[in-house]
Amino acid sequence: MKEQLKSIEERAKAELEKVSDIKLLEEIRVRFLGKKGEVTAILKQMGGLSAEERPVIGQLANTVRADIEAAIQEKQKQMKAALAEKKLAAETLDVTLPGKAPRAGRPHPLNAVLAEVEEVFLGMGFDIVEGPEVESDYYCFEALNMPKHHPARDTQDTFYINDNVLLRTQTSSVQIRTMEKMKPPIRIISPGRVYRSDAVDATHSPLFHQIEGLVIDKGVTMADLKGTLELLMKRLYGEDTKIRLRPHHFPYTEPSAEVDLMCFNCHGKGCSMCKQEGYVELLGAGMVHPKVLEECGIDPEVYSGFAFGIGLERITMGRYSINDMRLLYENDMRFLEQF
Ligand code: DAH
Numbered sequence: 001m002k003e004q005l006k007s008i009e010e011r012a013k014a015e016l017e018k019v020s021d022i023k024l025l026e027e028i029r030v031r032f033l034g035k036k037g038e039v040t041a042i043l044k045q046m047g048g049l050s051a052e053e054r055p056v057i058g059q060l061a062n063t064v065r066a067d068i069e070a071a072i073q074e075k076q077k078q079m080k081a082a083l084a085e086k087k088l089a090a091e092t093l094d095v096t097l098p099g100k101a102p103r104a105g106r107p108h109p110l111n112a113v114l115a116e117v118e119e120v121f122l123g124m125g126f127d128i129v130e131g132p133e134v135e136s137d138y139y140c141f142e143a144l145n146m147p148k149h150h151p152a153r154d155t156q157d158t159f160y161i162n163d164n165v166l167l168r169t170q171t172s173s174v175q176i177r178t179m180e181k182m183k184p185p186i187r188i189i190s191p192g193r194v195y196r197s198d199a200v201d202a203t204h205s206p207l208f209h210q211i212e213g214l215v216i217d218k219g220v221t222m223a224d225l226k227g228t229l230e231l232l233m234k235r236l237y238g239e240d241t242k243i244r245l246r247p248h249h250f251p252y253t254e255p256s257a258e259v260d261l262m263c264f265n266c267h268g269k270g271c272s273m274c275k276q277e278g279y280v281e282l283l284g285a286g287m288v289h290p291k292v293l294e295e296c297g298i299d300p301e302v303y304s305g306f307a308f309g310i311g312l313e314r315i316t317m318g319r320y321s322i323n324d325m326r327l328l329y330e331n332d333m334r335f336l337e338q339f
Contacts, residue, residue: 001042001049001057005064008038012068016075025079029072039065109339110209110328113236113316114191117211120235124228126187126213131174133193137164139173144252145291152251157197159206167195171212172252175288175307178214179296184303185217191312202324209312216288216298216305222255225285225306229259233282236319237264244279253286253307264318273321280318283310 012032019025032038043061046054107115118128131139137148146152156169174190182188190212198204215224226245233241242262250256261282263274270276285308290300313325320339322328327335 001045001053002060004042005039005057005060008032008042009064009067013071016068016071019075020079022076022079025072025075032068033065039068106336106339108328108336109316109320109322110312112339113319114209114211114312116236117232117310117312117315118189118191120232121189121213124187124231126189129174129178129188129190130192131168131171131177131190133168133195134161135166135168135173137166139176140166140168140170143176143292143295144172145289145295146251150251158195159197169196170194170309171210172307172309174212175214175252175292176296179216179293179298184298184305185215186305187215187217189213200326202326205313205325205329208325211310211312213285213308213310214288214305215307216293216303218303220287220304220306222257222287222306225257225287225308228306229283229285229308233261236315237261240267242268243282245285248284248286250284250286252289252292254289256284256286259283259285259308261318265321282314282318283308285309 012028015028016025019028030037034040039061042057046057046061049057122128141150141153142148158169159167161167171190171192171194174188174192178186178188178190191209192212193207194210195207198206200206213228215228222245226243230241230243233243241264244260244262245257246260248256248258259282260279262268263271263278263280265271265273266278268278270278274280285306288305288307293300293303293305313328316322316328317325
């Protein structure tokens with residue numbers, strides 16, 4: 001039996017030396033140390049041994065078993081390490097491979113033009129202020145000299161939350177909020193969303209954007225209004241740009257004007273874009289009405305000022321020759337990537 005055990009140990013170790021597969025390793029364990037394995041078979045035969053031989057063989061058998069077990073474990077450790085190494089080598093990062101380029105975003109054309117406008121006004125010492133989109137009837141109409149049932153309200157039908165609260169139809173509401181808070185001299189612009197219950201077409205949308213302007217000081221005149229707007233338009237459309245003021249009516253300005261821009265396409269000659277007029281209508285403006293100043297606690301005998309409301313969509317469409325307003329809201333990347 002001693003010889004048998006010695007031979008078992010030698011054969012087991014020889015096989016372990018050669019093995020390179022983790023599954024075969026398990027097979028070796030079963031074959032030598034398992035319930036029906038060779039070492040177990042020896043142990044089962046020990047009943048036939050003499051009382052002197054039994055402990056000697058028993059001890060030897062245990063040593064052989066422990067040695068084989070240790071050898072298997074050692075081999076297993078080596079195999080696992082080799083496997084991990086191989087995996088690591090296979091997974092190294094190849095920094096020379098071409099990368100996946102992330103898609104770069106860009107400002108929406110409306111935001112790009114707004115940023116340009118803001119920069120021009122900041123350069124002239126204006127502040128940028130904001131006002132609420134959900135507005136009261138008072139700020140949107142009443143305080144702007146448009147009492148209930150004033151016909152000028154008809155062109156600005158909007159979404160009412162109740163009789164007194166509505167989605168603002170114009171950023172002019174911010175004029176009132178500003179004059180309530182600030183003392184002259186005031187120089188602000190206020191960009192933001194406005195709402196009207198208009199059907200969608202190439203030039204209308206129930207949601208669009210305006211940039212309101214307000215200047216209040218001593219001795220402000222219509223010439224200041226024209227100079228300010230002309231400077232903006234030259235910056236946006238080029239130094240040879242001209243503007244023209246036409247008499248108009250707004251309840252909150254006196255006198256009021258509509259401001260036209262020399263057609264950026266034909267430079268005043270007349271073309272299909274300006275319907276042969278040479279000019280395109282751009283925005284509303286005027287000298288702040290004395291009643292509006294009084295309503296806000298500013299003495300019209302001491303102070304005067306001008307105001308204007310620019311349609312952001314309109315100046316953006318002119319700037320980039322966009323002929324349909326809907327393109328600005330559809331979020332079609334093929335369109336937006338052109339700017
Ligand atoms: N609020 C006018 C509109 O939505 C535009 C406007 C006209 C604004 C004259 C003004 C102004 O500040 O003085 O059509």
